[in-house]
Amino acid sequence: MCARETGRRTGRPRSAEADRAILDAARQALVELGWGRLSMGDVAARAGVAKTTLYRRWANKNELVVDAVAALFDELELPDRGSLRADVEGVVLQFAALLEQPATRTALMAVVAEATHDEALRRRIRAAIVDRQKRLVIEGRRRAQERGEIPPDDGDPTAQVDLIFDVIAGAVVHRALVSCEPVDADWAARFTTVLLGGLAAASAI
Amino acid sequence: MCARETGRRTGRPRSAEADRAILDAARQALVELGWGRLSMGDVAARAGVAKTTLYRRWANKNELVVDAVAALFDELELPDRGSLRADVEGVVLQFAALLEQPATRTALMAVVAEATHDEALRRRIRAAIVDRQKRLVIEGRRRAQERGEIPPDDGDPTAQVDLIFDVIAGAVVHRALVSCEPVDADWAARFTTVLLGGLAAASAI
DNA sequence: ACTCTTTCGATACGACCCGTAGCGTAACTG
DNA sequence: CAGTTACGCTACGGGTCGTATCGAAAGAGT
Numbered sequence: 001m002c003a004r005e006t007g008r009r010t011g012r013p014r015s016a017e018a019d020r021a022i023l024d025a026a027r028q029a030l031v032e033l034g035w036g037r038l039s040m041g042d043v044a045a046r047a048g049v050a051k052t053t054l055y056r057r058w059a060n061k062n063e064l065v066v067d068a069v070a071a072l073f074d075e076l077e078l079p080d081r082g083s084l085r086a087d088v089e090g091v092v093l094q095f096a097a098l099l100e101q102p103a104t105r106t107a108l109m110a111v112v113a114e115a116t117h118d119e120a121l122r123r124r125i126r127a128a129i130v131d132r133q134k135r136l137v138i139e140g141r142r143r144a145q146e147r148g149e150i151p152p153d154d155g156d157p158t159a160q161v162d163l164i165f166d167v168i169a170g171a172v173v174h175r176a177l178v179s180c181e182p183v184d185a186d187w188a189a190r191f192t193t194v195l196l197g198g199l200a201a202a203s204a205i
Numbered sequence: 206m207c208a209r210e211t212g213r214r215t216g217r218p219r220s221a222e223a224d225r226a227i228l229d230a231a232r233q234a235l236v237e238l239g240w241g242r243l244s245m246g247d248v249a250a251r252a253g254v255a256k257t258t259l260y261r262r263w264a265n266k267n268e269l270v271v272d273a274v275a276a277l278f279d280e281l282e283l284p285d286r287g288s289l290r291a292d293v294e295g296v297v298l299q300f301a302a303l304l305e306q307p308a309t310r311t312a313l314m315a316v317v318a319e320a321t322h323d324e325a326l327r328r329r330i331r332a333a334i335v336d337r338q339k340r341l342v343i344e345g346r347r348r349a350q351e352r353g354e355i356p357p358d359d360g361d362p363t364a365q366v367d368l369i370f371d372v373i374a375g376a377v378v379h380r381a382l383v384s385c386e387p388v389d390a391d392w393a394a395r396f397t398t399v400l401l402g403g404l405a406a407a408s409a410i
Numbered sequence: 411a412c413t414c415t416t417t418c419g420a421t422a423c424g425a426c427c428c429g430t431a432g433c434g435t436a437a438c439t440g
Numbered sequence: 441c442a443g444t445t446a447c448g449c450t451a452c453g454g455g456t457c458g459t460a461t462c463g464a465a466a467g468a469g470t
Contacts, residue, residue: 201402
């Protein structure tokens with residue numbers, strides 16, 4: 001989205017090191033200053049590059065910050081822990097650990113807030129962050145079906161996947177970012193009990 | 206937080222009409238422009254007052270916007286609909302309707318994002334918005350216990366109230382603001398089924 | 411009526427930031 | 441070496457924040 005590949009045959013190549021330095025500087029500045037007080041000049045100074053270099057790669061502040069944030073969520077995974085309950089608790093704690101890092105927390109809230117009145121930014125965030133994490137729900141469901149813990153699909157599972165995703169991500173984000181209370185193993189266990197009990201009741205209809 | 210009561214014995218009184226005009230203008234500007242592009246000069250112009258008048262009442266932009274937002278959540282209520290399920294569905298839809306208003310949506314996200322790196326603002330928001338809404342959960346629980354739908358408390362119900370609150374508010378906020386999909390009667394019904402089933406399973410332990 | 415106190419409107423101001431433009435230089439290619 | 445592109449640097453216009461200043465207005469008390 002920043003460096004063109006086609007038509008670039010000669011000339012001084014872009015510094016990949018500068019890319020990393022800029023994104024790191026942007027994340028660091030976002031943590032320390034927040035969205036409003038983050039300035040492009042400051043990011044450039046932290047990265048040790050000129051401000052014009054930032055604008056050669058990203059069109060504006062929003063684009064740069066979103067790119068800096070998107071990479072933070074790539075580390076989420078869903079290792080097979082042997083049972084649906086363990087998988088859910090595992091991903092809840094993993095997600096919570098990510099949100100406990102000030103970088104991720106500040107970045108996510110800032111980006112979501114900015115997207116509230118920017119449709120293009122909203123689409124970009126949904127594609128880069130939200131839809132990507134839904135894979136975790138889909139994968140966990142598939143494993144649980146293979147284990148026989150939940151019944152196989154009858155029809156389109158999209159609605160149920162969306163509901164589960166909103167409940168998990170919503171509850172964790174709300175507790176971590178709005179209520180500002182810890183998402184520890186005890187909370188994860190109680191939350192998982194509610195979620196699995198609820199899904200069992202819902203599928204029994 | 207703005208008008209002092211002690212020591213104010215004489216002089217020209219503050220215009221209460223200006224207060225309302227400023228808060229209305231701030232909400233309107235927040236909807237149209239978002240946090241980043243909302244300017245104090247613009248709010249002053251919309252309200253028909255001088256910019257200095259804003260700074261005489263609020264220390265800075267954050268304080269003004271938070272005050273403008275806090276009032277939006279006062280309209281939430283929990284009418285008795287006769288059953289726990291109906292009460293939950295009612296408050297979910299009511300909350301969702303509030304979040305569907307661009308004013309509330311933009312304002313909430315902007316304020317939460319701003320609070321991520323501002324401890325004082327965070328405390329203010331929790332006291333003014335979060336803790337206030339927990340009353341809805343406490344009241345709904347009490348009614349359900351009186352009806353015999355859920356067992357009475359054994360010990361401190363704080364943890365369960367907090368969990369329920371995070372699940373309800375988190376799921377609704379996440380669907381409405383992050384997933385950007387509608388919270389309609391169908392979704393509310395399915396969500397309530399999951400929640401009540403989960404609570405029944407949790408209390409059966 | 412007169413004074414005192416406080417608020418109000420209007421204007422100007424310094425500081426900061428965004429995003430752009432121009433220029434000379436560095437790095438890489440054929 | 442010539443051509444092309446990225447880079448650092450500087451400067452700029454436009455906008456905003458928050459403050460300062462000053463005269464006028466609106467009440468309260470005597």
